[in-house]
Amino acid sequence: MQNEHIAAAKNLATNLIEILAAQGIDLKRTQALEVVSKLQDHTDWNRLSAKLKGRGKQGKSRETAAFALISRPGYGKTETIRALFELECADGETCPLLIDVGGCGTLADLVGKDPFMVARDRIKLFYDNTGIVHVEKTYTDLCREPVGRGLVVDLWPLGNYHELRKFSGVALAQFLDNPAKYVREPLLKRIGTVFLDEYHRLEDQDVACCEAMGRFIKGLTNLRRVVIGTQLVLTPEATEAIGLPFCHLIPEPELVFRQHKWPWVYRALPKDLPWESESLDDHRVVSDLLMKSFGITNSKSPRTHPIGASRLGRLPGHVTWFKQLRDAVWK
Missing domain, CATH: 1.10.150 (DNA polymerase; domain 1)
Incomplete structure (x- = not known):
């Protein structure tokens, strides 16, 4: 049969x-x-x-994995995170969680200008040197079924940005250790992929935040994967604290820039990497989107998309599953 x-x-x-x-x-x-x-x-x-x-x-794979997207600014890390976040929103099977720890809500503020992303649930966590001191929540539809079609959490310093940025890790750990205080229970139960952008800004709080992340994801029943955007490699201590098999994804040109010895798993991605993923659950979609985004952000062609709008409409991809989800976002 x-x-x-x-x-x-x-x-x-x-x-x-x-x-x-x-x-x-x-x-x-x-x-x-x-x-x-x-x-x-x-x-x-x-x-x-x-x-x-x-x-x-084999059936539908639900094996959880974690990825670190490593490159200099402007090499497509944030675009990859946004693209994968939007695809999962359009898929609707789970609720992706996007956390911006940049210290000033840069990613989430840009996302807020995207017509598609405006309809996502959003939480702003304002912090000072003691941690979270004020919370603002915007839910698009409390009665919607299924509850949660994408959640954005952004951290904002309540005061001088340069003085308080280093405390974003304290606020992040507080959120991850007590998520029910900030997020509705039905939405927490649907969280799929967890995105963490600007990881390198956590500075000396990185391991403590990874430990909190490890505790947080253990309580998620529908976890798909963890994706981290960073300019620095994650140390073995940090990856061990998260508790998932981790892979660093690095565009090949960046290997010249980053003269590291790699004692842990990494994958260098060539510019001509063919499309490999077969579904949104296929973890190869992360490397597929990273190299497509890398190609666009480093091309000399002028931008044709509105500022703040999704770049998914420009990402090439011929497989049916991707085109269907991309069109659902871009329509």
Whole structure:
């Protein structure tokens, strides 16, 4: 008995034949299957069907992993986080949590100008040298089902930015150790991917925050993955504190800039990296989006998107699952 993925692909081929027949175009079934294969970024039906058979045997993967996106400013880390956050929002199966620890809400403030992102739930945590002192919450629809279609948490210093930035780690640890104080329980139960941007700004609080992160994610029932954007590598102590298998993703040009010895798992990503992920649950989507974002942010072509708007509309991707979610965000 064929699995559901192969059946869906064959049904798609049948629909294609019927649609073209209505337009007076005769398409053979073998040709339709080849077209469906190319839409899924495979060269022929034999390769696609083999991949779908394997997917049917393995089932849907929910293995949790963690990634650190490492590069200098302007190399696509934040764009990758935004893109993956928006895809998970459009998917709707889980609620992604995006935490900006930049100390001034830079990422979240930019996200707030995105027409798609304006509809996300948002929490502002104002802090001083003692930690969180004031909270502002904006929920888009308390009665919505399913509860939570994306949550943004941004940290803002209540006073001099340069003096208080180093205390963002204290505020972050407070939030992670007692999330129920700030986030509704139904929303907490739906959290999928946890994003942490500007990790390097935690300075000497990084290990303590990673320990708090480890405790936090242990309480999540639908955790998909953890993605961290940073200009510095995470130490073995920090990755051990989070408690997940960690992989550092680094664009190949950055290896020249960062002369490190790598005692832990890392992957250098070439500019011509082919698209590998087969679904939003496939962890290779992180490296796919990082290199697509890297290509755009380092291209010399002028920007065609509104300031603050999602770049997903410009990210190339030929596989059906990605195009469907991208279009849901970009429409």
